[in-house]
Amino acid sequence: MRAIRSGVICIALVAGTCLLAPRALAAGLYATTALLALAATAASVIHLATLARLSQRPMRVETSIVRPSDRERLRNRALLDHAPIPLLYRTGDGALHAANRAARHLFGTEDRLPADTAALLGTPSAERRIVRIPTMQDAPPRTFALAVAQGSGSGGVTHFLALTDIEAELNAADARTLRDLLQILGHEIMNSLTPIVSLAETAHEMAEHPMDPATADMIHEALGTILRRTRGLDRFVQGYRDLARLPPPDLRPTDLHDLLRALGALFGARWHGRVHLETSVPPRRVIVRLDAPQMEQALLNLLNNAAEAALAAADPAGPTGPTVWLQGHATSTGMVIAIRDNGSGIEDTYRDAIFRPFFSLKPNGNGIGLSLARQIAQAHGGSLTLDPPRPDTPWRTAFLLSL
Numbered sequence: 001m002r003a004i005r006s007g008v009i010c011i012a013l014v015a016g017t018c019l020l021a022p023r024a025l026a027a028g029l030y031a032t033t034a035l036l037a038l039a040a041t042a043a044s045v046i047h048l049a050t051l052a053r054l055s056q057r058p059m060r061v062e063t064s065i066v067r068p069s070d071r072e073r074l075r076n077r078a079l080l081d082h083a084p085i086p087l088l089y090r091t092g093d094g095a096l097h098a099a100n101r102a103a104r105h106l107f108g109t110e111d112r113l114p115a116d117t118a119a120l121l122g123t124p125s126a127e128r129r130i131v132r133i134p135t136m137q138d139a140p141p142r143t144f145a146l147a148v149a150q151g152s153g154s155g156g157v158t159h160f161l162a163l164t165d166i167e168a169e170l171n172a173a174d175a176r177t178l179r180d181l182l183q184i185l186g187h188e189i190m191n192s193l194t195p196i197v198s199l200a201e202t203a204h205e206m207a208e209h210p211m212d213p214a215t216a217d218m219i220h221e222a223l224g225t226i227l228r229r230t231r232g233l234d235r236f237v238q239g240y241r242d243l244a245r246l247p248p249p250d251l252r253p254t255d256l257h258d259l260l261r262a263l264g265a266l267f268g269a270r271w272h273g274r275v276h277l278e279t280s281v282p283p284r285r286v287i288v289r290l291d292a293p294q295m296e297q298a299l300l301n302l303l304n305n306a307a308e309a310a311l312a313a314a315d316p317a318g319p320t321g322p323t324v325w326l327q328g329h330a331t332s333t334g335m336v337i338a339i340r341d342n343g344s345g346i347e348d349t350y351r352d353a354i355f356r357p358f359f360s361l362k363p364n365g366n367g368i369g370l371s372l373a374r375q376i377a378q379a380h381g382g383s384l385t386l387d388p389p390r391p392d393t394p395w396r397t398a399f400l401l402s403l
Contacts, residue, residue, distance in 0.1 A: 016129050022225070086144075088121075088161040089151065096121065096161070106133070106163070121146060121161065133163070142167045199226050246372070249291035249379050256286040256328050256335060262296060263326060267303050271324075275307040280327040288335050288403060290380055298376040298384075299368035302339045302399050308362070309343030309397060325395060334382070334403045345396035351386055 036163060077100075086103035096118040097111055098104040106283050107113050120133055122246050132141040144163040151157040159214050203222040268292060271277070303324060310322035326338040346361070353359050355374050360367035370384075377384040380403055387398035 031238065033174075049229070085165070086163040088163070089157045090159040090161065091156045092158055093156075103163075106325050115262060130166075131163075144243060150312075195236045196226050199223075244295075246375055246379065249294050251289040251378070254290050254292050254295075256288060256330070257281050259292060259295065259299075260326060260328050262336075263299055263303065266296070266300055267307070269305070271307045275310055275322045275324055277303075278323060280325070280329075281379070282329050286328075286330045286335060290403060293374075294376045295380070298373035299337060299339065299401065301373050302401070304341055305369055306341035306343070306397065308401075310341040312345075313342070313344040313396075323394070331402075335400045336373075338387075338391075339401075340395035340398040342395050343397055345389060346386065354382070354386065373401070377403070 080100035081102075083100050084102060086106045087099040088103055089099050090096050094392050096113040098107060098113065104110055106135075109118055121131060122129070129146045131144050132243055133144055134141045143166055145166050147162045147164070149160045149162075151159050199222040203219045206219050207213070211219070260279055262283050264277060267275075267277050287314050303326065306324045307322070310324055314322040323340070323342050327338045327340075329336060350361060352357075354361070355370050356367070359371075373385040382401065382403035384399060387400050389396065390398075
């Protein structure tokens with residue numbers, strides 16, 4: 001500041017001298033003119049000396065006043081704010097906090113969520129869950145998939161939560177499911193009702209006239225066909241009800257050895273002497289959380305299908321008879337149960353259709369078993385898939401149930 005003031009004074013003095021010196025010279029004041037010239041020269045020298053001194057000073061660079069830890073925090077917050085899904089974190093006191101802009105916008109808070117809003121997300125759980133959260137006033141709640149990860153405890157954070165909006169996907173899936181269901185229901189019901197109506201009309205017309213033995217036999221045959229078709233339609237509706245009313249699984253610790261042994265006993269009670277069962281269990285005890293009755297039902301459906309396929313394709317002159325393989329083993333994340341058979345296999349054309357409700361390749365099948373087995377697997381958080389064919393193996397069909 002002192003150097004600036006000195007420079008301003010010197011410049012003002014030189015400027016004043018330039019204005020006054022010509023007038024003093026014109027008035028004949030030679031001594032005054034010389035004095036002004038000397039003062040201007042001295043001011044110029046002083047100003048130049050000041051500039052030279054300032055140019056020799058070391059330049060000071062102002063550093064950021066933001067501490068490194070604060071810079072890291074600000075950078076992390078900027079990155080989180082660009083995430084499109086709402087992110088939350090739970091602290092040791094049980095409170096939930098918004099971690100990014102999407103969460104602050106969704107819950108209308110700058111940091112901590114109100115207790116009633118936090119209650120919608122429930123208690124921490126490693127299982128992926130579906131939650132309904134109101135988003136705007138007078139608007140219906142939206143559906144989110146909630147994923148929870150364990151926190152390290154640093155900074156008091158015990159859990160991290162991520163919410164994925166799946167409302168649009170669910171609506172699209174519901175619409176597709178409804179279309180498929182209506183198509184299946186219409187196809188199956190009309191296939192049964194059309195011959196029933198036709199036969200009923202024929203029997204009614206015959207009954208209006210005097211009956212001879214031949215007419216009575218025709219009416220009897222028509223009524224028998226009607227009875228068979230109505231029973232088939234009743235089984236179809238019953239199967240649909242079983243699919244729609246499947247309860248949530250009651251997960252309990254279950255020994256994989258016990259489950260496979262129970263399945264072997266059930267299989268032997270029905271197929272003993274006709275289909276050979278080869279069972280392979282893991283070398284050590286494996287405990288998994290599942291609903292044992294539901295899982296037995298799903299796996300028994302697969303085993304019975306495999307036995308029927310193996311029996312239908314059995315070659316009496318072949319080296320091996322109809323055989324089903326049942327194998328269970330542990331993985332790094334859970335377990336896999338494989339059911340294989342040496343039947344004729346499934347054509348590539350039908351590989352995607354076999355899990356569709358009411359689709360069946362068997363003449364008298366209702367198309368419920370595979371669909372129900374996959375639904376049970378998915379309710380457990382797992383999957384049921386058809387393994388691609390492998391020519392170097394003795395089996396032709398392999399289903400893998402993973403949990």
